[in-house]
Amino acid sequence: MTIHTGRGFACINYPIGMNLGGDPSQALVHSTPDGKFMVTLSAIDLGQGMKSVCRQIAAEALGVPIEDVYVDTADSDTGPHDMGSFASRGTHRMGNAVIRASSEARAQMMEAAAEELEVSAADLDTDGRGNIQVKGAPSKMITVADTAIAAQFKQGRTLSGRGIFLIEPSGVDWDTGEMSPVTTYAHAALVIDLTVDDETGEVEVKHINSAYEVGRALNPKLVEQQLIGGAWMGVSHALYETTEPYYPARDHLPQDFNTYLMPGPGETVPHDIAVLERPAADAPYGGKGPGEMCANPVLPAIANAVYNAVGVRVDKLPITPEKILRGLQANGGAKPGPRQPGTPQ
Amino acid sequence: MPKTPVTFTLNGAETGIFVDPGLNLLEALRREAGDLSPKFGCGQGTCGACTILINGEPHLSCLTLAVAAQDADISTTGGLAPGADLHPLQQAFADGFAAQCGFCTSGMLMAAKALLDRNPRPTRDEVVEAISGNLCRCTGYDPIVDAILDAAARVQGRVTA
Numbered sequence: 001m002t003i004h005t006g007r008g009f010a011c012i013n014y015p016i017g018m019n020l021g022g023d024p025s026q027a028l029v030h031s032t033p034d035g036k037f038m039v040t041l042s043a044i045d046l047g048q049g050m051k052s053v054c055r056q057i058a059a060e061a062l063g064v065p066i067e068d069v070y071v072d073t074a075d076s077d078t079g080p081h082d083m084g085s086f087a088s089r090g091t092h093r094m095g096n097a098v099i100r101a102s103s104e105a106r107a108q109m110m111e112a113a114a115e116e117l118e119v120s121a122a123d124l125d126t127d128g129r130g131n132i133q134v135k136g137a138p139s140k141m142i143t144v145a146d147t148a149i150a151a152q153f154k155q156g157r158t159l160s161g162r163g164i165f166l167i168e169p170s171g172v173d174w175d176t177g178e179m180s181p182v183t184t185y186a187h188a189a190l191v192i193d194l195t196v197d198d199e200t201g202e203v204e205v206k207h208i209n210s211a212y213e214v215g216r217a218l219n220p221k222l223v224e225q226q227l228i229g230g231a232w233m234g235v236s237h238a239l240y241e242t243t244e245p246y247y248p249a250r251d252h253l254p255q256d257f258n259t260y261l262m263p264g265p266g267e268t269v270p271h272d273i274a275v276l277e278r279p280a281a282d283a284p285y286g287g288k289g290p291g292e293m294c295a296n297p298v299l300p301a302i303a304n305a306v307y308n309a310v311g312v313r314v315d316k317l318p319i320t321p322e323k324i325l326r327g328l329q330a331n332g333g334a335k336p337g338p339r340q341p342g343t344p345q
Numbered sequence: 346m347p348k349t350p351v352t353f354t355l356n357g358a359e360t361g362i363f364v365d366p367g368l369n370l371l372e373a374l375r376r377e378a379g380d381l382s383p384k385f386g387c388g389q390g391t392c393g394a395c396t397i398l399i400n401g402e403p404h405l406s407c408l409t410l411a412v413a414a415q416d417a418d419i420s421t422t423g424g425l426a427p428g429a430d431l432h433p434l435q436q437a438f439a440d441g442f443a444a445q446c447g448f449c450t451s452g453m454l455m456a457a458k459a460l461l462d463r464n465p466r467p468t469r470d471e472v473v474e475a476i477s478g479n480l481c482r483c484t485g486y487d488p489i490v491d492a493i494l495d496a497a498a499r500v501q502g503r504v505t506a
Contacts, residue, residue, distance in 0.1 A: 047446030047483050225442040232485030258391040265486035266473040
């Protein structure tokens with residue numbers, strides 16, 4: 001019995017959103033009479049932080065403190081239309097819609113403030129702390145709250161905005177098959193170090209090193225959180241769980257948590273993450289978001305590392321001990337691949 | 346079939362409800378006592394989302410008959426922070442980004458509270474063992490383990506963050 005070490009690499013270009021049909025998102029923004037702002041969406045925060053990021057984006061575009069922005073999501077009866085939270089599109093599509101809606105609301109807010117201060121709206125700016133000031137003469141100012149009150153009760157004006165983000169729907173070039181399904185990509189590269197026991201077929205992932213390029217990380221802690229959790233899910237997809245163990249037969253289809261495996265809190269893998277920021281031109285403040293990409297490169301990297309460790313190429317997920325042992329048997333034993341510099345022995 | 350009266354203490358408050366004899370405690374707490382903090386995940390004791398404390402011990406409320414809670418002292422996440430300040434575990438979870446979708450969080454908090462109540466200075470392995478009956482599909486567990494260790498340190502006055 002030997003424990004073989006292996007290292008595997010994978011990289012990914014991941015599409016943000018999907019162009020087909022234009023992939024629209026809408027946002028509505030309105031002020032309350034006390035100068036807070038409500039962002040209404042019907043996109044859903046699945047826990048990835050879309051709500052937090054849209055709140056940040058709205059505060060930035062409105063020029064008001066983040067504490068004064070509320071995000072209401074996930075009711076398609078009361079919110080404007082959205083394609084949904086999928087295709088790694090949340091930050092990009094919803095963020096762009098929120099910027100547009102917030103910009104329209106901001107313009108009305110500045111008009112209302114201008115009327116109160118008896119100056120031109122073009123001469124006004126927000127300080128990000130809840131005030132609207134005359135440029136170059138910050139003592140001449142009005143609070144956002146007073147502006148909202150004046151708009152509501154004196155001027156008869158709404159401080160609100162509508163935003164939609166729609167990209168030009170992509171068609172297929174029938175001669176070449178060429179199409180442009182997305183407008184921007186996120187990128188990642190990932191290295192897995194693991195061991196394979198050639199007697200039991202057991203794989204133990206020892207370390208993950210990853211680099212993710214997500215545009216601007218609008219909320220770095222949320223990005224890190226998503227990457228940590230996503231990599232865990234990738235390990236689970238690669239080695240533990242499957243929805244269809246005997247595909248195409250539907251037997252033993254997991255019905256619940258107790259009918260498939262996943263790594264527990266004692267089986268987590270140390271993960272070193274580097275986040276590279278290259279703000280994307282068409283993304284909200286440059287942020288593309290990690291999205292589904294946080295799980296995906298883990299799978300091929302583990303498959304490559306298993307191949308490097310014992311020479312068994314498993315092409316069906318999950319990579320179970322049984323598949324590795326069958327591969328070892330077919331190959332007549334472990335055939336470790338070349339050791340790469342720096343691979344733990 | 347007549348309903349059975351059950352009285353217990355829920356987060357310090359005397360509580361009395363009428364339940365069908367076969368009703369599980371999770372449904373009783375949610376539907377009859379109005380405490381929605383224990384979550385229904387699997388309903389078969391696999392996921393831990395419904396974890397509550399009965400007389401200080403962690404229990405899966407979905408596998409506990411409501412009538413068995415007679416005279417019990419029950420704690421749920423709903424009672425963790427009675428005032429404006431969060432419980433140290435809740436604060437550590439928030440600061441450490443230890444929740445994403447949040448569905449497991451309630452059960453995680455109660456499993457962690459049971460641990461810290463009897464072992465205020467747990468090792469990492471002890472934390473892992475304490476939450477090994479609680480499933481999370483979002484976080485990858487490490488942020489949760491870190492948050493529980495952080496909460497233990499805060500309670501001890503050993504501030505790490």
